[in-house]
Amino acid sequence: MKRTSEHTIKDIAEALGLSPSTVSRALQDYPHTSQATKARVREVVEKMGYRHNAVAASLRNNKSRTIGLIIPRISMYFHAEVVTVIQNKLHESGYHLMICQSNDQPDLEKELVNALYSARVDGLIVATTSTTTDFTYFDIFRKNHIPLVFYDRVPKDYPSHKISGDEYQGGLEATLHLLEHGCRRIAHIGGPLTSNIYRDRYMGYLAAHERYKVAPDPDLLFFHELTKDNALKTGKALLARKHPPDAIFACNDTTAIALLGYAREIGLDVPGDLKLVGYSNDPRTEIITPSITTVEQFPRQIGEKAAQLILDLIGDKQKPVKGYINLSHPIELIRRNSS
Structure with a gap:
């Protein structure tokens, strides 16, 4: 069955007698757009079933407002905690998080790096696989000046921003x-x-x-x-x-x-x-x-640092004096009854 054509911002603007730019600002909740206009736009959007085309918007603005994240496995307690903090922190700043699992396999990790680059993410956070030794497939981010932050499992010699525990x-x-x-x-x-x-x-x-x-x-x-x-x-x-x-x-x-x-x-x-x-x-x-x-290992603090660093790099607020930023976080031995 032929897919029905989707409505555009121009269609909404015509229905309301507004300019497409006014509709766009209302959809993005711009502070200088009146609440009455925003309410009218939301009402028509709901009736027409309009869907925001994030891909098209990112092509126009060169910003996707999305950060990529690659982790070995979401089932691991440490990474699950880190992911939760990163997502919440990014959401507060108006960014979405695209989470990918490498399943601890370097070949899949490489595929995900290329897929996230093609998805035009604004930055990438990575905990590498335990057997990754060739990091050159991350060059596509580094050479195109797209912020790249490694945490926990970080490369030893590859030039990059890193956050790790002691x-x-x-x-x-x-x-x-x-x-x-x-x-x-x-x-x-x-x-x-x-x-x-x-x-x-x-x-x-x-x-x-x-x-x-x-x-x-x-x-x-x-x-x-x-x-x-x-x-x-x-x-x-x-x-x-x-x-x-x-x-x-x-x-x-x-x-x-x-x-x-x-x-x-x-x-x-x-x-x-x-x-x-x-x-x-x-x-x-x-x-x-x-x-x-x-x-x-304090995963929540590491997640906080990773999210803040990628946001600072995207906003050009963080400029290392020399080379790359390398942050370390302390650990604590928790003594219990098994020893």
Whole structure:
């Protein structure tokens, strides 16, 4: 069936005996347009079923009032919190947020970067995949002077604005906490070392051992995607050994929660037989029994910083003196009953 032609601003203007520019200002809620005119326009718009053509408007104004956001997975607690804050902050400033998931796959991430560029977003915020090593596909934003901000999972050498947590300090404090409680065989379960967050947490883990003059056992080190299935597979292998670890530092709370469940299933007492530390302060870690010691990343504050930075860059309010802006946010170790 042939699609019915949509009404335009010109049609609305003719119906009301107004100029198209007056109708346009009324639709955009300009302060100098009278409330009576705005009410008349809204009434006709509703009757005619008019839809604002954002694409056409962005072509005319070279502004879409939309920001792109690429995250690994919306199901991850940390990123879900960041997204909520970014969306609310941008909405307050008259911007919409276009949220995309890379599913932690670099090929899909590349497709999304190009799609968002084609959608003419005014800026892009990204938490990269854990295995992204080639960042050149982001050049299309940088070379066209479209603001680009990385947060959390950020490139090491790629020239860009970055906001990240102090992951080294997080790994250091988590491991020192276990060492201070007498643990000497501390397993480390981290994500791929291609990602800055897992690399830095691991470096903190090593530094804590060095401070205590304890050599970490290479057989207690694991680096893989931090899913529940992988956590159970690794946990079963670790805890079945003749000399199992006396503690585990897991680099996300999903892993820590899965390990706690398995330890209880095989009759281990946590923290008596096995101490456990997670990462991210997922709300589940506080209500589970025993509650899990974890590292608070303050996702809401990071989201606030990311949104404000992209807005400042778009508004040309933020001009780095040299190079690019690199912001860091502190972490906090949350001590609970699992350690």
